[in-house]
Amino acid sequence: DAGVTQSPTHLIKTRGQHVTLRCSPISGHKSVSWYQQVLGQGPQFIFQYYEKEERGRGNFPDRFSARQFPNYSSELNVNALLLGDSALYLCASSLDSFTDTQYFGPGTRLTVL
Amino acid sequence: EDQVTQSPEALRLQEGESSSLNCSYTVSGLRGLFWYRQDPGKGPEFLFTLYSAGEEKEKERLKATLTKKESFLHITAPKPEDSATYLCAALPGNTGKLIFGQGTTLQVKP
Numbered sequence: 533d534a535g536v537t538q539s540p541t542h543l544i545k546t547r548g549q550h551v552t553l554r555c556s557p558i559s560g561h562k563s564v565s566w567y568q569q570v571l572g573q574g575p576q577f578i579f580q581y582y583e584k585e586e587r588g589r590g591n592f593p594d595r596f597s598a599r600q601f602p603n604y605s606s607e608l609n610v611n612a613l614l615l616g617d618s619a620l621y622l623c624a625s626s627l628d629s630f631t632d633t634q635y636f637g638p639g640t641r642l643t644v645l
Numbered sequence: 646e647d648q649v650t651q652s653p654e655a656l657r658l659q660e661g662e663s664s665s666l667n668c669s670y671t672v673s674g675l676r677g678l679f680w681y682r683q684d685p686g687k688g689p690e691f692l693f694t695l696y697s698a699g700e701e702k703e704k705e706r707l708k709a710t711l712t713k714k715e716s717f718l719h720i721t722a723p724k725p726e727d728s729a730t731y732l733c734a735a736l737p738g739n740t741g742k743l744i745f746g747q748g749t750t751l752q753v754k755p
Contacts, residue, residue, distance in 0.1 A: 574745030588742050622688055636688035
């Protein structure tokens, strides 16, 4: 079975621009979570969606938003990019939203210049 | 505040030299403790889930254990291909939010 897929793999943007990152979960998984990982640190939680509803939000500004589609895929949007948004953005999928193991995709490397 | 701390930050071992990685957690209502392996520039790869104190799980040269305050990842007779960053994450209370430690970067020399 295919694992979690993310696109694009790499992305270079300039300050002030907008970016959309995409994620497809493992088949049968209904929950998608987004994490930001800055070099040398552990991933930080951004959002979780389950059955198209937001189930959790981390300590990130309103410039960050996300949504989940009927096929359970998800988008993460970041507006007004800052240099500090440069990071590896990880998507994880799980069967449910509270107890199940989260399986991660390969990530999208975002560089903001 | 929920918190996960891993030690050491970096570990260098000779091939065959066994050791342990530590993960200390302060989390309200722990629902699960997870270990992941991460290679440079890639997403974390799932290794183990532990749900209750006293639980142990093994996979090849790796063994994970859990107490009420910490978890250990024991590496027996490591090989160079075990070199990676090992991440510990806790799932607290009524939430799907994983709380990660900063990771332990393991280097195994031949």
